[in-house]
Amino acid sequence: MSAVITLDRVGVTYGRGATALAALQDVSLAIHPGEMTLLLGPSGSGKTSLLQVMGCLLRPSRGRVQLFGEALAPDLGVEALAALRLAHIGFVFQHYNLFPTLKAWENVAIALDLKALPRAQQREQSLHLLERLGLADRAGHYPAELSGGQKQRVAIARALAGGPRILLADEPTAALDGKTGQGVAATLHELAHDAGVAVVVVSHDPRVEPFGDRVLHLEDGRLVDDRRPPRSTA
Amino acid sequence: MNGLDASRISGTSLLAWRNLSHDRARFVVTLVGVLFAVLLMGVELGLLLGFARTTSGLVDHTDADLWITPAGTTNVDIAGRLDERRRFEALAVPGVAQVDPLMMQFAFWRKPDGGTESVSIVGFNLATGQGRPWNLVQGTIEDLQQDDAVIVDRLYAAKLGVTALGQTIEINNRRARVVGFTAGIRTFTQSPYVFTTHRNAQRFTFFRPDQTTYLLVRLRPGSDAAAVRDALQTRLGRVDVWFAADFARAAQRYWLITTGAGSALLLAALLGLVVGIVIVGQTLYATTVDRLPEYATLRAMGAPNRYLYRVILKQAAISAVFGFIGGMLLVGLVVLASAGSTVAVAMPPGLIGVLGLLTLCMCALGALVSIRRIMRIDPTSVFQ
Numbered sequence: 001m002s003a004v005i006t007l008d009r010v011g012v013t014y015g016r017g018a019t020a021l022a023a024l025q026d027v028s029l030a031i032h033p034g035e036m037t038l039l040l041g042p043s044g045s046g047k048t049s050l051l052q053v054m055g056c057l058l059r060p061s062r063g064r065v066q067l068f069g070e071a072l073a074p075d076l077g078v079e080a081l082a083a084l085r086l087a088h089i090g091f092v093f094q095h096y097n098l099f100p101t102l103k104a105w106e107n108v109a110i111a112l113d114l115k116a117l118p119r120a121q122q123r124e125q126s127l128h129l130l131e132r133l134g135l136a137d138r139a140g141h142y143p144a145e146l147s148g149g150q151k152q153r154v155a156i157a158r159a160l161a162g163g164p165r166i167l168l169a170d171e172p173t174a175a176l177d178g179k180t181g182q183g184v185a186a187t188l189h190e191l192a193h194d195a196g197v198a199v200v201v202v203s204h205d206p207r208v209e210p211f212g213d214r215v216l217h218l219e220d221g222r223l224v225d226d227r228r229p230p231r232s233t234a
Numbered sequence: 235m236n237g238l239d240a241s242r243i244s245g246t247s248l249l250a251w252r253n254l255s256h257d258r259a260r261f262v263v264t265l266v267g268v269l270f271a272v273l274l275m276g277v278e279l280g281l282l283l284g285f286a287r288t289t290s291g292l293v294d295h296t297d298a299d300l301w302i303t304p305a306g307t308t309n310v311d312i313a314g315r316l317d318e319r320r321r322f323e324a325l326a327v328p329g330v331a332q333v334d335p336l337m338m339q340f341a342f343w344r345k346p347d348g349g350t351e352s353v354s355i356v357g358f359n360l361a362t363g364q365g366r367p368w369n370l371v372q373g374t375i376e377d378l379q380q381d382d383a384v385i386v387d388r389l390y391a392a393k394l395g396v397t398a399l400g401q402t403i404e405i406n407n408r409r410a411r412v413v414g415f416t417a418g419i420r421t422f423t424q425s426p427y428v429f430t431t432h433r434n435a436q437r438f439t440f441f442r443p444d445q446t447t448y449l450l451v452r453l454r455p456g457s458d459a460a461a462v463r464d465a466l467q468t469r470l471g472r473v474d475v476w477f478a479a480d481f482a483r484a485a486q487r488y489w490l491i492t493t494g495a496g497s498a499l500l501l502a503a504l505l506g507l508v509v510g511i512v513i514v515g516q517t518l519y520a521t522t523v524d525r526l527p528e529y530a531t532l533r534a535m536g537a538p539n540r541y542l543y544r545v546i547l548k549q550a551a552i553s554a555v556f557g558f559i560g561g562m563l564l565v566g567l568v569v570l571a572s573a574g575s576t577v578a579v580a581m582p583p584g585l586i587g588v589l590g591l592l593t594l595c596m597c598a599l600g601a602l603v604s605i606r607r608i609m610r611i612d613p614t615s616v617f618q
Contacts, residue, residue, distance in 0.1 A: 051617070083538070084536070089536070093616055101252035101256045110249075113246070114541060
């Protein structure tokens with residue numbers, strides 16, 4: 001299957017001159033649909049920067065990024081990048097980033113509202129997604145009334161609502177207990193395999209590792225390992 | 235649903251409403267700010283319009299097409315004298331159907347229990363009624379046929395020491411008798427209008443029988459008003475000939491602009507607008523800063539900037555609508571209270587519309603600071 005994201009000798013440097021900090025150096029890789037890729041590495045190794053580059057949130061200082069085989073112009077404007085994210089990419093965050101004033105289904109519906117779906121369809125699809133993630137009975141609750149695992153599943157439902165082909169998750173299990181974290185990791189794995197979504201997960205969490213089809217290891221901004229574990233849950 | 239059916243309204247409207255309603259204390263502060271601004275703007279602009287109407291009330295309530303005034307006249311309350319015989323010269327101009335004299339002169343009103351007030355004597359042609367009082371609530375115009383009869387307004391009855399019809403007083407040391415009351419005929423000069431016949435007015439003010447203040451012209455149907463005005467101006471020489479509407483505007487301009495009264499009212503209304511912008515700006519900005527992570531999340535999800543602006547502007551619009559309703563209720567109370575006073579706050583539908591627009595603009599301007607902050611939002615901040 002052809003790659004959804006391709007990075008070719010990508011580098012990211014923050015700051016200039018003596019204070020310049022290289023967050024990524026010469027990173028080349030390809031992300032494929034239907035698999036869950038884990039991005040591992042110590043703090044400061046460039047995982048989040050790499051996720052941001054893949055998510056069209058950060059323009060690389062050097063190198064080339066391709067999305068579905070199309071090279072992103074280095075001078076692409078912020079609104080154009082936002083349009084790409086809206087069309088193709090879903091995000092799951094460590095601290096869920098749900099809207100506290102909206103109920104679970106309304107949080108999911110926001111992603112559909114961005115795509116200008118009629119309100120009735122927004123509600124219907126949001127409820128369907130929440131049901132699929134086992135949250136049908138929590139749809140009318142505010143985030144403050146949900147457990148950590150439930151919040152993260154609402155966040156996953158929201159990320160999936162726009163029908164993305166790429167789902168990027170930043171430490172999605174870090175704030176969850178062991179069993180809940182594993183459940184979330186399993187959900188992401190299923191999404192990759194059942195829906196054909198390219199799932200990339202940044203994680204420090206060893207509980208997530210068994211669910212990865214592929215593991216990328218970063219150190220000091222360089223990709224030092226790219227392997228497919230022999231024992232995947234797939 | 236916090237009072238809203240979330241399955242019917244758009245995501246931006248829902249977010250806007252929830253952002254406001256979930257921080258009730260701040261929302262109340264915003265609403266009080268808008269309400270105060272609407273009250274201040276409404277009362278000041280209503281006063282301005284009320285004063286404007288008062289200054290030109292006498293002109294507006296005649297059905298004359300043209301006013302002939304002594305040369306250099308700037309307003310209807312203060313004027314020199316005209317030779318009434320010029321009326322016949324005016325009648326000779328083609329297109330002129332009718333010419334009526336109208337007297338206007340300050341005089342001294344001696345109250346029944348002593349004390350003196352300044353009044354404006356308005357003397358009109360009883361035969362045609364041109365310049366007669368309006369809103370007559372007691373007595374009849376015909377009662378003025380008596381030699382000493384006058385009509386005053388109830389608003390000034392206490393000031394003039396009048397308690398009942400038939401009461402006698404003195405105007406410039408001549409006996410006069412109150413035969414009627416009007417309701418709501420105000421004067422900007424605070425010298426109440428005293429209506430009487432043209433002949434009586436001449437007596438009260440020591441005008442000669444051939445003197446008057448104004449000549450009010452009615453045109454024949456189909457005549458060219460501008461041409462008749464020019465012809466009158468040429469024929470009569472040293473007088474001013476005005477269209478009624480122009481003379482009314484001149485009176486308003488004179489009292490409201492040259493005296494500075496209008497500027498003071500406009501300045502106070504502007505102050506209300508500025509106060510509103512500052513309060514709405516501050517509270518909306520505080521709400522926006524509190525919710526920056528949520529805006530950054532939306533941006534990361536791919537929301538275009540205009541989506542975020544819509545949320546902010548809808549918050550401003552919601553504040554505007556609620557604040558406007560509350561403010562207008564208070565303005566309504568002020569208007570009702572002013573109905574019985576000598577200072578009127580006017581609030582026609584057009585002014586309500588203008589206030590509504592000003593409130594929306596005020597809140598939109600208040601939202602600009604928040605929008606500027608949102609423009610600089612970095613979606614990568616969601617990963618920090």
